Amino acid sequence: MIERLAELVNDDAWLVKRGRLLNVTFAIGIDETDYLVRVIDGRIAEIEKGPHVMRSWTFAVRASAQTWATFWQAVPPPGFHDIFALLRKRLIAFEGDLQPMMAHLLYIKLLLAKPRELAAA
């Protein structure tokens, strides 16, 4: 799913526009693996799969592979449809400097939900 995240985001002109003022590298954690997502002007320039050595990121969102798989269903079940729903269930962790994430929260939520389009297809 995450392998096609850059393509899914960059093909969505409205989403890219929504994130146009965001320039950040953040981590999506899936089980023990970190994927570093480099966003430039709302586009995903690169996604690098870990392990990483001495790499910096600004914020991280981490959950188990099972949680992400449920989150990425075309229509997720209750409690798995939003990252704050996962937070309430303590199935996700937000780490690092959360200011850029909270300042672009809708963009980040929509970006993270993008793989659902693959499930729906």
Next chain:
Amino acid sequence: MTATANIEPVTGRYLHLDLEGRPHRLYFEEAGEGIPLLCLHTAGADGRQFRALLNDPEITADYRVIAFDMPWHGKSSPPVGWEREDYQLTTERYTGMILAISEALGLDKPVAMGCSIGGRIVLNLAWAHPERFRALIGLQSAAYVERYYDAGWLNHPEVHGGEACGALAYGLVSPLSPEAHKWETVWHYMQGGPGIFQGDLFFYQIEGDVRDKITDIDTSKCPLYMLTGEYDYSASPADSEAAAALIPGAKLTVMKGLGHFPMSENPDGFREYLLPVLKEIRDAG
């Protein structure tokens, strides 16, 4: 005005009244005739959430539907001097406001229906003032929700409050709700004043814990209905079930496919659950 103008049968007016000894100018909308149905919006939103109810002839045939914007919300003004104070909702303030508005409008034993913070205060009304209401309807009612995120981000100089509040509300909507109503609901949140959603959440997350009270609610004095959307993770079905289990006679229904804002995010889905409740209240006389 042309003869073809499509105008809703909803009237919006301003009410002047004192709350906590201070003059207020409050906006409210109403439609219909019959049993007063006083609608209480969610934290950080306003009475527009009830736009579909106000336009539902099947409801307004028997009910006078009234939706007011709380002070600081929607088209209601904050009190004079607001620029030098922090807004915070409390149980006492919220309860007093509802009783004062009900009295000012001359409502005779209204039905009060509130969502989220409104669903919480309905439980307090059931405990403290059952004799004042014909029935109470709690939407997304929970006695308490533990704080699982920091609402401080919703009122932070490095975060656009409207965007952040909208993004938070977006997640509370069911993924199955119609797009148009989903985004209308988010829009209301994007329009809230700075710090207002956060100030309401003070009541919801911290001060307005009614767990100690609800075991004393006597539903023989005033019927209590609870309707909770299954996709709500803030006041989840489990939270509502926990509250209902402690209140003898409370009637809880979990609403399939609905989220935290049933009346606003999916009016057609919501009315299927609301109409039987309103019929039961009406038939009880």
